[in-house]
Amino acid sequence: MLKHHTFKISGIFLGILIVVLLMWSSVILGLTKISTQDVIDSFLNFDGSNQHIIIQDTRIPRALIAASAGASLAIAGAVMQGLTHNPLASPSIFGINAGASFFVVLGVSFFGVTSLEGFTWLAFTGAAIAAIIVYVLGSMGRDGLTPIKITLAGAAMAALFSSLTQGMLTLNERSLDQVLFWLAGSIQGRDLDLLIGLLPYLLVGWLLSLIIGKHMNILAMGEDVAKGLGQRTLMIKLFGALIVVLLAGGTVAIAGPIGFIGIVIPHVARWFVGIDYRWVIPYSGLLGAMLLLTADIGARYVIAPQEAPVGVLTALIGVPFFIYIARRGINE
Amino acid sequence: MDAITTNTLTLGYGEEDIIKELDLHIPKGEITVFIGSNGCGKSTLLKSLARLLKPKEGSIVLNGQDIAHTSTKKVAKDLAILPQSPVAPDGLTVLQLVKQGRYPYQNWFKQWTEEDEEAVNYAIRVTGTEDLIDRKVDSLSGGQRQRAWIAMTLAQDTDTILLDEPTTYLDMTHQIEILDLLHDLNEQENRTIIMVLHDLNLACRYADHIVAIHDKKVFQQGDPDTIITPQLIQSVFGLQCQVTCDPICGSPLCIPYSKGRHMKGVNKDEPTVNKQPI
Numbered sequence: 315m316l317k318h319h320t321f322k323i324s325g326i327f328l329g330i331l332i333v334v335l336l337m338w339s340s341v342i343l344g345l346t347k348i349s350t351q352d353v354i355d356s357f358l359n360f361d362g363s364n365q366h367i368i369i370q371d372t373r374i375p376r377a378l379i380a381a382s383a384g385a386s387l388a389i390a391g392a393v394m395q396g397l398t399h400n401p402l403a404s405p406s407i408f409g410i411n412a413g414a415s416f417f418v419v420l421g422v423s424f425f426g427v428t429s430l431e432g433f434t435w436l437a438f439t440g441a442a443i444a445a446i447i448v449y450v451l452g453s454m455g456r457d458g459l460t461p462i463k464i465t466l467a468g469a470a471m472a473a474l475f476s477s478l479t480q481g482m483l484t485l486n487e488r489s490l491d492q493v494l495f496w497l498a499g500s501i502q503g504r505d506l507d508l509l510i511g512l513l514p515y516l517l518v519g520w521l522l523s524l525i526i527g528k529h530m531n532i533l534a535m536g537e538d539v540a541k542g543l544g545q546r547t548l549m550i551k552l553f554g555a556l557i558v559v560l561l562a563g564g565t566v567a568i569a570g571p572i573g574f575i576g577i578v579i580p581h582v583a584r585w586f587v588g589i590d591y592r593w594v595i596p597y598s599g600l601l602g603a604m605l606l607l608t609a610d611i612g613a614r615y616v617i618a619p620q621e622a623p624v625g626v627l628t629a630l631i632g633v634p635f636f637i638y639i640a641r642r643g644i645n646e
Numbered sequence: 647m648d649a650i651t652t653n654t655l656t657l658g659y660g661e662e663d664i665i666k667e668l669d670l671h672i673p674k675g676e677i678t679v680f681i682g683s684n685g686c687g688k689s690t691l692l693k694s695l696a697r698l699l700k701p702k703e704g705s706i707v708l709n710g711q712d713i714a715h716t717s718t719k720k721v722a723k724d725l726a727i728l729p730q731s732p733v734a735p736d737g738l739t740v741l742q743l744v745k746q747g748r749y750p751y752q753n754w755f756k757q758w759t760e761e762d763e764e765a766v767n768y769a770i771r772v773t774g775t776e777d778l779i780d781r782k783v784d785s786l787s788g789g790q791r792q793r794a795w796i797a798m799t800l801a802q803d804t805d806t807i808l809l810d811e812p813t814t815y816l817d818m819t820h821q822i823e824i825l826d827l828l829h830d831l832n833e834q835e836n837r838t839i840i841m842v843l844h845d846l847n848l849a850c851r852y853a854d855h856i857v858a859i860h861d862k863k864v865f866q867q868g869d870p871d872t873i874i875t876p877q878l879i880q881s882v883f884g885l886q887c888q889v890t891c892d893p894i895c896g897s898p899l900c901i902p903y904s905k906g907r908h909m910k911g912v913n914k915d916e917p918t919v920n921k922q923p924i
Contacts, residue, residue: 456659531746532746532749534735535732535733535734535735535738535743535746536729536732536733538693538698538727538729538732539729539732541696541697541698541718542696542698542722542726542727542728542729542799543722543746543747543749543750543802544717544718544719544720544721544722544723544749544750545718545749546718588737589735589736589737589738590742
């Protein structure tokens, strides 16, 4: 664990450096061989060659989307784990991703939504509705919000939304091809416009997440202690929920429901910097970007020349880790 | 002068009332202890005084101001509460915990000041937690942990401190250690202390003012020397006892009737009041 402030700050810069290097690798690695010189040329003298088009239209959007989606999911997970006092909380486990996906598929299948704006708002709505339902179900009863109840509620909603989504796809085969690859979680073949359209929302989410860290440290000591210290706890929770909806919903709109980043990364971040959310959140962002960039590069090679959905890779990394955390949680 | 007064205060969860139309005056600069049987609402009352629970009706006035109309941060600078058995997040150190007590004084522009540093150092010194500051809160013994939490509430630098059963789960030595600390804070710095205690005899030792709660109301309140009688214990707790005089402090000492291998030939039908030291 990094104890000293200087180490923690150096870690941030090192993290940014690694993310940039991975983004660079993401641009030059893949089925089509691309050299560093090609990338520079594609910016300075674009000649319309196959390689330049791949760089500008595919590789660069892909690297940027992987970094933003990975960071967003990891931050959303860290905020959820902090607010619910639950090590298993994450956008995928609590049904937030499934809710957002359900609404997107609903819009595509039955209302013919094709616009980016439509996708975005459907994903936000779905994420918000799932978050509200899970929170209400999880805090019903006299003992209020408990980790076990909210986890069960989240798992139930995740299952419900996924089955409804699959049901819709079976009924409406026309939309199947359109959404199937997206549903497995993928950042390939996405337009840069999609990211640019969503960037304002993601930026608000990232910025709020950096501010809320200090207040989450207070809330982590329990509702009564936090209120006694003069915190308006409801407001902190609402801000937290807004961050989760913006970041998880936004990511689903770009990349589909990518699992396991939100649960795994905050634990890794805590391993580096301890429990202080002022550090856990930025570290989660950087580590999340690293994981998704790496998984996306991997997705190009595991079944080459075909591409695997990146969600499959994050699941392969995430499942063993999830079991490890769940077991540790039970033993404690 | 009152630290806190309540006006026709009614508290409860859902339909059920737990405290009904209570008018209470808590004296400033004294130690007040709430007593009563389990589930009588003394903890609920304490919580509501610290605005952790919204009253169904009535109001609570802290230093002349209605707390419902005062910003919660402002209240946090005048009144601190230590809930019953609070839990610190895994891995939090004692120093980190105590520093959190400065939360109400911080804002966007004022992050960490000399004043904050002083308040934290003071709180650590008074509670004798200097040697523990780098230890993790979850690794401490019960007594040490409670002192760390009290240090956090002291760092809040408030005139009034509320504590919900601060001696629960502590052995006798540590119970006395905590209560002595609170006594000194009251005696030397004139802080108003309001707490819930289960142990009647300790309550009688340390309290200037006892509030006995029964049947949604205050059954009786005042100086323990005058109000603690076998009749009060019988009515509030449904327990027969003798009240004698604490041989060390001279405060009332309640000795209950019970079963047990030594209980032979005691005539419990005639409760006696014996104020002479044994």
